[in-house]
Amino acid sequence: MSVQVKKEYVTVRNKSFIEKAEQLKPELLTKVVKPVSIVNVKADQKAIHGWTAEYAAPVSELSERELAKKDSFILDFGDHQVGYLSMDIRPAGSPPDAPLKLKLTIGEMPVEMAEPFESYDGWLAGSWLQEETIFIDVLPAKLELPRRYSFRYVKAEVLETSRKYRVVFENIKCNSVTSADYQAVKPLKYVDPLLQKMDEISVKTLADCMQEVFEDGPKRDRRLWLGDLRLQALANYKTFCTNDLVKRCLYMFAGVPDDNGQVAANLFIKPELIADDIRLFDYSLFFVSTLYDYYEATKDMEALIDLWPIALRQVELALERLDERHIVTDSEEWWSFIDWEEGLNKQAPSQAVLIYALKQAIHLADALNAPEKSMLASCLVDIVEAAKQFLWDEKQQFFISGADRQVSWASQVWMVLADILPKEENAALLNRLLMADKAVGMATPYMYHHYVEALLLSGEREKAIEQMKVYWGGMLEDGADTFWELYDPKNKSFSPYGSHLINSYCHAWSCTPTYLIRKYNL
Known part of the structure; x- marks a missing residue:
């Protein structure tokens, strides 16, 4: 079902009401939330949308992993979060001689970690699907995503590095926000x-x-x-x-x-x-x-x-x-x-x-x-x-x-x-x-x-x-x-x-x- 807009509406702005609303703007409360585990997403016919997340390893293990091209991991933050993601990324091996190309997929449900967003064919804009492709020229780097996301799971995929170096992810966290x-x-x-x-x-x-x-x-x-x-x-x-x-x-x-x-x-x-x-x-x-x-x-x-x-x-x-x-x-x-x-x-x-x-x-x-x-x-x-x-x-x-x-x-x-x-x-x-x-x-x-x-x-x-x-x-x-x-x-x-x-x-x-x-x- 699509929404058909057939009329152009002319807005009449009430400045007094708008000012009163602005005076009531709340302060956002923030809290740092860290992931609780590394998970694997597996097909499961009994699960909602056919996918479930299973515990794979403790988060502490992530800092010991050196990821090369085509390597990936999925983090579980334990429950639903709304906020801003950040992480530290450092090189391992030889000095980085090419940019890191990183893909992040951010989702509320395991299915969003499993089914490629390229398969989406709905009538709402696909730009609502939460993902980022990022190029990082200088390592080590502190990556702070400017967009606010709504999620429980975060999938990181190393799309490209040179053959000379690998990358390590540390201190991944969400600065959650609510009023x-x-x-x-x-x-x-x-x-x-x-x-x-x-x-x-x-x-x-x-x-x-x-x-x-x-x-x-x-x-x-x-x-x-x-x-x-x-x-x-x-x-x-x-x-x-x-x-x-x-x-x-x-x-x-x-x-x-x-x-x-x-x-x-x-x-x-x-x-x-x-x-x-x-x-x-x-x-x-x-x-x-x-x-x-x-x-x-x-x-x-x-x-x-x-x-x-x-x-x-x-x-x-x-x-x-x-x-x-x-x-x-x-x-x-x-x-x-x-x-x-x-x-x-x-x-x-x-x-x-x-x-x-x-x-x-x-x-x-x-x-x-x-x-x-x-x-x-x-x-x-x-x-x-x-x-x-x-x-x-x-x-x-x-x-x-x-x-x-x-x-x-x-x-x-x-x-x-x-x-x-x-x-x-x-x-x-x-x-x-x-x-x-x-x-x-x-x-x-x-x-x-x-x-x-x-x-x-x-x-x-x-x-x-x-x-x-x-x-x-x-x-x-x-x-x-x-x-x-x-x-x-x-x-x-x-x-x-x-x-x-x-x-x-x-x-x-x-x-x-x-x-x-x-x-x-x-």
Whole structure:
């Protein structure tokens, strides 16, 4: 699936908001991390993507190895790192009479050490694949890579030296960076060790995505996406409590809307704050949700007063998409995200997202005593009734979406989260879904988060825990040290981008088990 951008958006820059965001820029915390072992990567049909890393030798042995042309090694840093690599390289034998040509391959998973990046044929830019080819003219040398990388494994290949000398690698390390302070996180002690581990990996995932903004993924795309931000912020309130970083991100989105008042789906941070030319129905509404959650966590009235007009505008624009029945208009272009599931129709889940955000907007309007509250409340009644009348299939006992009356997990889950049916009916709906073999499924941890929370809100606590153990627990069984962007237990090589090599294996929208565990006392 590709993103088709059909419109040129004109950005309106709010200097005051941009300045407030800049004042909230966090200090990055650094830590030196060294590799724990030398490993070999071997084919393993039982392992994720068919490759596994096995211990080969202690790191201390590396300083005793003299590498010649075509020699290589792979280092394991023990767990996921985000930061800057450096190493010392010295010659051995005769004086170096030619440059050293060195190739470094840097990856989050063993498969990135095994499958050549030249084989990549996906639709996202292959420049996201992490590798360096470096010429070093003078040895000994201290090599400091200027780019920030997201990785666990580093493969070094000596492509060229002269026959007269060899090279030795020493003092390889990563200067890791994050704006997350682990000392702020209250440790949890669980009877259930799997939930305990899930919480720890969730916190690690969130921390590695917390840089100068809440990035969606430190490997790719390194951007501030609204859908990811909303979930990261929820996890943050229960862990690091770095609430000023949430505030900074909200002001950034509010600082660069388009000339129609709509916020972008994502932002570039450098060389300056730039709004991307993607607009998504659900993501724009999640500006309301993120502001609502932030206000509930902080009671920051000053920020609410500043940002309310932008939040209100996202609701107004969403309401413009309603037809005469008060149903969100469906269309073929990439107008709403919801999930990466192939063939998913977005109409019904988008209707539910609108209801969900509209209820939050009413709460914010009430806190502000805003005059728009009565208008929003009136719209809510119409939109909820329309969903019940036109999107509920009485015969099937499911919400349907689009002209083909599609039944999907996303539609049912979002209607439960929108809370338009009684709690008991929501629970029954989710239980029927387990028996609906033809329902369009879910593809991402992003959608699975919403499913698990829908179960919890419907009183299905044990099922929620079971689903978390199957899904995020499955990632742990498959070797995750941070949670991944994509995971389909039935198709573990799934990628919407054409190749699992480009997938992100530390991704913001996967960090929510810590939120679910801590909020609902699982």
